[in-house]
Amino acid sequence: MSQLVRFGVSIDKDLLDRFDHLIQERNYTNRSEAFRDLIRQELIKRQWEGEGEIAGAIILIYDHHKREVMNKLTDIQHDYQTVIISTQHIHLDHHNCLEIIAVRGKPKEAQALAHSLISIKGVKHGALSMSSTGKEIH
Ligand code: NI
Numbered sequence: 001m002s003q004l005v006r007f008g009v010s011i012d013k014d015l016l017d018r019f020d021h022l023i024q025e026r027n028y029t030n031r032s033e034a035f036r037d038l039i040r041q042e043l044i045k046r047q048w049e050g051e052g053e054i055a056g057a058i059i060l061i062y063d064h065h066k067r068e069v070m071n072k073l074t075d076i077q078h079d080y081q082t083v084i085i086s087t088q089h090i091h092l093d094h095h096n097c098l099e100i101i102a103v104r105g106k107p108k109e110a111q112a113l114a115h116s117l118i119s120i121k122g123v124k125h126g127a128l129s130m131s132s133t134g135k136e137i138h
Contacts, residue, residue, distance in 0.1 A: 069122035
C-alpha cells in the first residue's frame with residue numbers, strides 16, 4: 001500500500017472558486033479526490049504517448065444498411081486481433097448500430113486501430129476513450 005502524503009497548494013482565489021464550482025457539478029465530495037483524478041488523467045495521457053500497456057475503448061456509431069461499412073469494420077478488426085480484447089454490438093434502432101471495442105496493449109496500435117475505424121466513410125461518430133490498467137497511476 002502506498003503512503004498518503006499531504007501537501008499545500010498556493011492558488012489564486014478566483015481560480016479555486018471556479019474549480020470548486022466545477023467539482024461540485026461533478027459530484028466530487030472533496031477537492032482531494034478531484035485533484036487526484038486530474039493528476040491521474042495527465043498520467044494516463046502520458047502513458048498513451050509511451051510504449052507501455054494501456055487499456056481503453058473505441059465507440060462507433062454507424063448505419064448498418066450501408067453494407068460496405070460493416071465489411072470494412074470487420075476486415076480492419078481482424079488485422080488488430082492482438083489489441084482487441086472484446087467487441088460489443090448493439091442495435092440502437094432501425095438504422096443505427098453502436099459498437100464498443102475494448103482494447104488493451106500498445107498505445108500506438110490502439111490509436112492506429114481507432115483512426116482506421118473512425119475514418120471509415122459511413123461511420124457517423126467515433127471516439128477513443130483512453131484509459132489505463134493502473135500500473136502507474138493507482
Ligand atoms: Ni446492429
